Amino acid sequence: MxxxxxxxxxxxxxxxxxxxxxxxxxxxxxxxxxxxxxxxxxxxxxxxxxxxxxxxxxxxxxxxxxxxYNQFRLNPPGKHQVKVCLGTACYMAGGDITLESFERRMKIKESETSPDRLYSLERVACVGCCTMAPVVVVDEEVEGKVTPTRVDGIMLALNEENDKSNLEQEPEQGRMDSDELK
Ligand code: FES
Missing domain, CATH: 1.10.10 (Arc Repressor Mutant, subunit A)
Structure with a gap:
């Protein structure tokens, strides 16, 4: 990295x-x-x-x-951290398919961070919401019953958020540049 x-x-x-x-x-x-x-x-x-x-x-x-030791993390945390639960209930409900869906959309494997550091993807053990299996935690928000279609929706929302924060930063940059010209 x-x-x-x-x-x-x-x-x-x-x-x-x-x-x-x-x-x-x-x-x-x-x-x-x-x-x-x-x-x-x-x-x-x-x-x-x-x-x-x-x-x-x-x-x-x-x-x-x-x-x-799995307490140590060898990749930087992404701006958006997605944790896919692969505890027994979530695994049985298709957690592995959810994980693969995120891997495909983020173009990284579990435990990795995207080169632009926008996303990191991890597998975790039971997060205590088994009735909502399969569960993912996206930036501390718990999402239940996550299907591959829901993965698309989550990625869309995260991408939109990234675009929005880029747009908010650009005018700042523009202002700095014009200030520098004075
Ligand atoms: S196994 Fe996933 S929340 Fe319990």
Whole structure:
């Protein structure tokens, strides 16, 4: 995943800060990874390399640990986060078809984030609304009885929201440009 403008500096500063406030030994690797993830929202490869360097362990050990525990997220959270429930009730009601529908429409696989960082897609265990199976959680909103047609509707609404927020940002940009010309 390509880093955004200024993100590299942010990652380096965050890792520096966490390493300087924690003892740099292998036993502390999990808390260090957790703290970096809380600050950045995920564990970018650059952060894991710098952590490995800081506590003097092979980078493969840090990657190995981060991929072993599913509390660690290796992709940045999207602007819109879609979580598809694949607990037993949702799976039986076609949750896997719902997941595939989102994968096709977002053009990413589960656990991934779209290159423009607008969408991220995850599978989750039971979210406690089994009577509404199959369930998805879209930006903290629970949606029940989600069919592939409903997936189309959800994606349409999210795309419209993105277009609207782009339009709202453009006049701002225009104003800044004309101010700069003065
Ligand atoms: S299994 Fe999906 S909400 Fe319970």
């Amino acid at each position: 390509q880093l955004l403008e200024g993100e590299k500096e942010l990652i380096l500063a965050c890792v520096d800060e966490v390493l300087s406030n924690n003892s740099k030994n292998r036993e502390n690797l999990i808390p260090i990874l957790q703290k970096v993830q809380v600050r950045l929202g995920y564990l970018p490869p650059l952060a894991m390399e710098k952590i490995a360097e800081g506590i003097k362990v092979p980078p493969a050990d840090v990657y190995g640990l981060a991929t072993f």
